[in-house]
Amino acid sequence: MKFHPISILRATGILDGISLLVLLCIAMPLKYIADYPMAVTIVGAVHGGIFIAYLLSILYVQLRVQWNAGLSIVAILVAFIPAGNFVFDYFLKKRKASYTIKPFCKSWIVYMIVFFTFIDLFTQLPIMSTFATSVGASAMIAGFVVGIYSLTNTFGNVLSGIFTDRYGAFRLLVLGLITTSISLLLYNVVDNPTTLIAVRFIHGFLGGLIVPAAFTLLANTTKEEKQGSQSAVTGSFVGVAAIVGPAYSGIMASRTSAPFVFTTVAAAGIVLAIVTVLFLKMSAAHMQKEVQEREAFHFNKGIVQAYAGAFFLMFSQGALAYLLPLHVENLGHSSRLSGTLMSMFGIVAVLIFVLPTNRLFDKIPPIYNLVAGLACMGASQLLIGQMRGAAALYGVLALYGVGFAFLFPAINTLLVRSTTAGIRGKAYGYFYAFFSLGVVVGSSGLGILPFSLIGSFTFTGVLLIVLSAIVFISALRTKFSSKTLKSA
Template sequence: MKQFLFFIVLISFIDMFSQLPIMSPFAKSLGADPALIGLTVGMYSCSNMFGNIFAGYWIDKQGAKKVLYIGFLLTGLSLLLYAIVNTPLQLMAVRFLHGLFSGFLVPAAFTVIANIGKEGKEGKSMAISGVAVGISAIIGPAFGGIVASKFGVNWVFISIAIIMFLIVVLTGLFIPNRPTEITRKIEPPEKTLLSLIKSPMLTISFIGAFSLMFAQGVLAYMLPLQVESLQFGTHYSGVLLSTFGLTAILIFGLPSNRLFDRFQSQNIMMIGMCIIAFALILLSITATLPFLFICMVIYGTGFALLFPSMTAMLVKHTDLQTRGKAFGLFYAFFSIGSVAGSFITGLLAVSFAAGFVISACILLVNSLWMLLYFKNKTEVTESLE
């Protein structure tokens, strides 16, 4: 069961990461101009946010297994549509459908993992899931690039679609219908999106997701420019990104993942955000290749602390009636942060150093107000005792 869920998360994210090296050239080959290429690439993230939120409602009403089952089926079908597009507008329409349907997958997959997990082990469970995310971030772009160059871009989509259809069959066999019962009392009892956003602990998790992916968007946009300006080989951009991914995977998968259940999630979150900010500031002043690798190891450490802790916080403060919507919102903030990071720094036309500093400041400011919130909350609790 656990291995199958790991595989589900892996394929869900490979679907997204495999597009990175091929989508812009594919759109250009169909005659799209630069503006239309940018819009086509961004269409996936835009519709993915709506898919995340819609999936959240659906999960809480029908169950995560059904949403996962239908999500893989519809995403697989949408992937096959890439093979028949002939114009940029057709490609944009397919991107919309692909993003919308794939938006069902990740909230449903993580809801299933949370629902069958043991209470008190949420952090370790989310860390193990993070291994799948890290691996997909490493092999996804390589898979897309290699398959497209050897067999054509259509086979990237067709091959992933075939795997998704296989998962549809296996989901019915391996995923249980009844989740683990939750014995603890969860606040708030309301079930609307607004009430979830108003819940302080969930809001902190959502802001953590936005902050992480804002930094990730800036890194993806600025790091290749930095490597180019320092006159290193362009292939080093990919190697550096893989370095941070490998670092995160090691922390996720080794016994170090026990710390996510040993310490409070909010404390690990704030430490992770500060470490990422520190890495970004170092990147802004780095001029040597070895130091770039050191920065990415530091960044990967912060990423590895932040991702499981904020997802564990979400699991701990939701129940079976609210968890789907909460994960839907969480991954919607993921998409917003990723788009905002690259878009804002691109719009401001800042240097890579300034872009890294802006991202670091956002992380530090969010960490600071979280610290003040929890400090004030502790003081209020102590005064009432």
């Protein structure tokens, strides 16, 4: 007897909801009231295992039922709300009959690969510096340990782009998933700063192999008129990873260890590699076609605009990650506020990605979405430095989320429309290299400049707004010139 995918999701969802309530209502009081910490250790491990099964069931539903991506994202988010799974189960029970089983949609496997890559990135953020100090690293070495991942990721991105055009995206995805999972397991043997630096170097480089290949495959299998909304869907998985990753690693590392967190991510990567081989495998003829379509790579205006947008998007992200916690601390707020503020921008961006607003990305030319995104993010950076209250900061970070939501699909669409299939892998390799460099410059470069904390926010905001104005004026000139040529 075959079980309907929705039935599997409902069963794992109920188990996840129950285990969360047991953790919060029984295990936590036993730890803090009855001084019995083992209760949290045991129940936390059980809940973590059930949560992974729940995530896999969401993936299975997405592949077989192919419902709106927003429902998969809602299914993930409710798992973090006490009793949220039960409310969502009621919704699924009423609508189960309307969901028919369909053939596997290969695009969703690629979306999950993107999700895995960014979960891998975001789970590191709350725990890597403390893990480094726990094995004997100084504060300076801990900072180097955090940054070296993005640096070596850049080289992995470029190499992935070159090899994607040469050997095809499928091979790079399988190679990247397997080797990244192995590199994650290496954290279990780290016991000193030198070994940790070596593992971070390997992990960053191998992790960089996946994203250019994944985005190239999605771009090559999506109709041109749907590139904007497709990029928005991809962005929603990135956004959910940004919300779920830090929360998962922070909670699990506090109850187990950082290497255990990386081991669970590695396990997900290995499962995803198997799924990729079984269901995404392309015919030899298709892979040969990818290789035959190679051509020389040349820069053009659209590519330059996409790369500039990618760099300044992540420059802004790096600046935010560096400056916001310091600003929150100076205002006298709890450090927990920094995390929830980051979640606010991610939630707003995801909502814009998955709601009908994502149709805007197909209707509005990407260059104007790029302008709007840079302007909103710049205005947000300017305002953050002026805000004092928590409510005002939440509002400003929501504005930042709007900017991120418009900028991310815009730069992806610009890149796709400015390239052909024969050079798209290389184009995406350089594209994500600019992503990684933007983070490094934004988080480290601002610390070198002679600005105060507020001055750094102001500098970043003005820079983004000026860039937005330059791009807008350039777009208007191009539009005016084309109209003049047509009338002549």
